[in-house]
Amino acid sequence: MATDSTELTSLTLAESRDALRSRRISSVELTEAHLRAIERAKGLNAFVATTPERALEMARASDARLAAGAAGPLEGLPVGVKDLYATKGVHTQACSHILDRFTPPYESTVTAHLWRDGAAMLGKLNMDEFAMGSSNETSYYGPVASPWLPPNWSVEQARAALAGDKRGLLTPGGSSGGSAAAVAARLCLAATASDTGGSIRQPAAFTGTAGIKPTYGRCSRYGMVAFASSLDQAGPLARTVRDCAIMLRSMAGADPKDSTCADAPVPDYEAAVGRSVKGLTIGIPREYRLDGMNAEIEALWRRGADWLRAAGARIVDVSLPNTRHALPAYYIVAPAEASSNLARYDGVRYGLREPGADIVELYENTRAKGFGAEVRRRLMIGTYVLSAGYYDAYYVRAQKIRTLIKRDFETVFAAGVDAILTPATPSPAFGIGEKGSADPVEMYLNDVFTVTVNMAGLPGLVASAGLSAEGLPLGLQVIGRPFDEETLFTLGHAIEQSAGGAAWPKAWWE
Amino acid sequence: MAVDQAAVRRIAHLARIAVTDAEVPHLQDEINAILAFVEALSAVDVSGVEPMTSVIPMRLPMREDEVTDGEIEPAILANAPLAEDGFFLVPKVIE
Numbered sequence: 092m093a094t095d096s097t098e099l100t101s102l103t104l105a106e107s108r109d110a111l112r113s114r115r116i117s118s119v120e121l122t123e124a125h126l127r128a129i130e131r132a133k134g135l136n137a138f139v140a141t142t143p144e145r146a147l148e149m150a151r152a153s154d155a156r157l158a159a160g161a162a163g164p165l166e167g168l169p170v171g172v173k174d175l176y177a178t179k180g181v182h183t184q185a186c187s188h189i190l191d192r193f194t195p196p197y198e199s200t201v202t203a204h205l206w207r208d209g210a211a212m213l214g215k216l217n218m219d220e221f222a223m224g225s226s227n228e229t230s231y232y233g234p235v236a237s238p239w240l241p242p243n244w245s246v247e248q249a250r251a252a253l254a255g256d257k258r259g260l261l262t263p264g265g266s267s268g269g270s271a272a273a274v275a276a277r278l279c280l281a282a283t284a285s286d287t288g289g290s291i292r293q294p295a296a297f298t299g300t301a302g303i304k305p306t307y308g309r310c311s312r313y314g315m316v317a318f319a320s321s322l323d324q325a326g327p328l329a330r331t332v333r334d335c336a337i338m339l340r341s342m343a344g345a346d347p348k349d350s351t352c353a354d355a356p357v358p359d360y361e362a363a364v365g366r367s368v369k370g371l372t373i374g375i376p377r378e379y380r381l382d383g384m385n386a387e388i389e390a391l392w393r394r395g396a397d398w399l400r401a402a403g404a405r406i407v408d409v410s411l412p413n414t415r416h417a418l419p420a421y422y423i424v425a426p427a428e429a430s431s432n433l434a435r436y437d438g439v440r441y442g443l444r445e446p447g448a449d450i451v452e453l454y455e456n457t458r459a460k461g462f463g464a465e466v467r468r469r470l471m472i473g474t475y476v477l478s479a480g481y482y483d484a485y486y487v488r489a490q491k492i493r494t495l496i497k498r499d500f501e502t503v504f505a506a507g508v509d510a511i512l513t514p515a516t517p518s519p520a521f522g523i524g525e526k527g528s529a530d531p532v533e534m535y536l537n538d539v540f541t542v543t544v545n546m547a548g549l550p551g552l553v554a555s556a557g558l559s560a561e562g563l564p565l566g567l568q569v570i571g572r573p574f575d576e577e578t579l580f581t582l583g584h585a586i587e588q589s590a591g592g593a594a595w596p597k598a599w600w601e
Numbered sequence: 602m603a604v605d606q607a608a609v610r611r612i613a614h615l616a617r618i619a620v621t622d623a624e625v626p627h628l629q630d631e632i633n634a635i636l637a638f639v640e641a642l643s644a645v646d647v648s649g650v651e652p653m654t655s656v657i658p659m660r661l662p663m664r665e666d667e668v669t670d671g672e673i674e675p676a677i678l679a680n681a682p683l684a685e686d687g688f689f690l691v692p693k694v695i696e
Binding site for chain 2: 192193194195196197306307308321322347350351353354413415416419420422423430434437438439440441442443444447448449450451452453454455456458459462467468470471472473474475478484485487488489490491492493494495497530531532535548573
């Protein structure tokens with residue numbers, strides 16, 4: 092018995108999983124409904140490549156396994172994959188011109204886990220080029236429009252902008268903008284994303300979805316297009332905290348192909364969702380209260396603490412004295428590591444090649460043509476801070492500051508704090524074209540609450556915490572001890588429930 | 602610590618990214634804006650602090666020193682912009 096298409100894309104990942112297991116719906120109809128939704132939402136530009144035949148082939152195989160009682164944890168669930176994950180035989184370009192036509196002959200470990208557990212691949216998702224950005228505006232494939240309507244915009248206005256240059260429509264955040272937009276617009280049940288300075292958590296906050304950047308080393312980075320190797324981490328974006336927990340359990344795990352991937356067992360993260368927060372100690376770091384902070388964000392932060400207190404947690408003030416150095420230190424460390432990682436894009440073995448009279452000209456012309464402006468900026472800063480005469484003053488100093496940042500967190504956790512509650516972003520989502528054109532640093536300030544977590548290698552989760560006065564999503568972040576994602580799922584779920592559950596934008600883009 | 606135009610060209614060459622004369626002043630401004638932003642770090646007291654070398658305490662895993670991969674030439678050349686006889690083709694490198 093056919094179920095209404097809209098109904099089929101309105102279930103969470105957990106609800107879909109249960110409906111599939113009880114055979115109320117089939118994976119083929121669930122996948123077809125999502126493929127139709129993707130087609131109708133082309134204007135949002137969330138997907139850069141779709142794989143409908145593969146998705147249906149995988150769905151059919153899942154239906155057979157479901158019927159045989161041999162279902163994996165993600166059996167038959169259609170998901171999206173951020174364009175920086177190597178998917179064998181499928182478009183993988185990290186949304187850069189320099190990786191034109193690159194089709195990997197291998198699969199990333201994280202996506203291999205998803206397919207091992209039975210998920211179906213809908214396609215590849217838009218992102219900031221090489222994961223460098225906070226708004227998905229640096230993508231070679233153009234910006235992504237958030238499915239949330241800008242305040243006071245009519246549907247007609249929004250549709251007109253969508254058909255044009257999208258200016259004024261909201262960004263879904265970045266770099267995992269496509270992932271966040273697709274999940275919020277109900278085009279996929281969940282998406283893989285990645286986070287180097289906030290690229291999962293900030294888009295989650297901007298779109299009212301849930302996202303987690305696990306502890307550094309929780310997931311394998313094999314097959315992920317590398318940006319900054321000591322900061323990058325894979326993670327899920329999904330509609331609810333429970334859905335994220337289900338996804339992370341499949342994504343995580345040891346991998347001999349990544350020597351920075353921890354050989355630690357993966358707990359049943361879903362079991363932590365719904366646990367009581369009684370007895371947990373939550374730290375509120377005073378250095379996250381910025382001068383001139385957005386009043387709504389500050390009020391939301393206080394409200395979040397009140398919710399957790401009402402649920403039985405103990406709220407304490409804590410100090411993370413080196414917080415204000417994290418963002419500048421990040422903008423030394425990350426570009427430095429990127430300049431090393433992106434040296435491989437030279438026009439020789441894959442991707443774009445521009446002609447040159449000799450090998451050096453080939454490199455210089457290919458890279459000038461292939462990289463966008465933001466990537467070029469960061470590579471040049473990275474090259475500079477690693478160059479002779481500047482290495483100690485910049486890179487080594489930034490790595491020392493990183494030790495101080497990590498030490499701040501260790502001190503707080505050692506004093507008995509289980510997790511830290513902070514805002515996720517300094518504001519709700521802003522408009523496409525609104526920031527960064529005059530001063531690159533303006534865009535970087537979006538990451539102020541999130542980069543500390545990558546610098547310290549800790550896990551951070553963002554849960555939907557309600558809507559602003561103008562009707563835009565707001566999120567809160569919880570930061571945890573290394574490998575204690577379970578506590579974050581417990582807290583995130585409590586926040587999500589206290590806020591009244593996730594909210595979904597009405598489809599205006601079809 | 603601001604950079605001048607000669608430094609911008611030097612950095613571009615180190616990064617192997619071609620820049621036109623017209624682009625240099627704008628790039629200079631962008632780089633200097635970022636350097637001004639990170640300048641605050643020079644005042645931080647880092648005496649006695651070790652630079653972070655490992656994000657999470659971990660030992661480098663070891664394995665047996667044996668060949669476990671390879672003989673996949675067609676796969677490696679599959680994405681090459683220009684290849685011939687099992688080699689990547691490039692303009693002359695050695696004089």
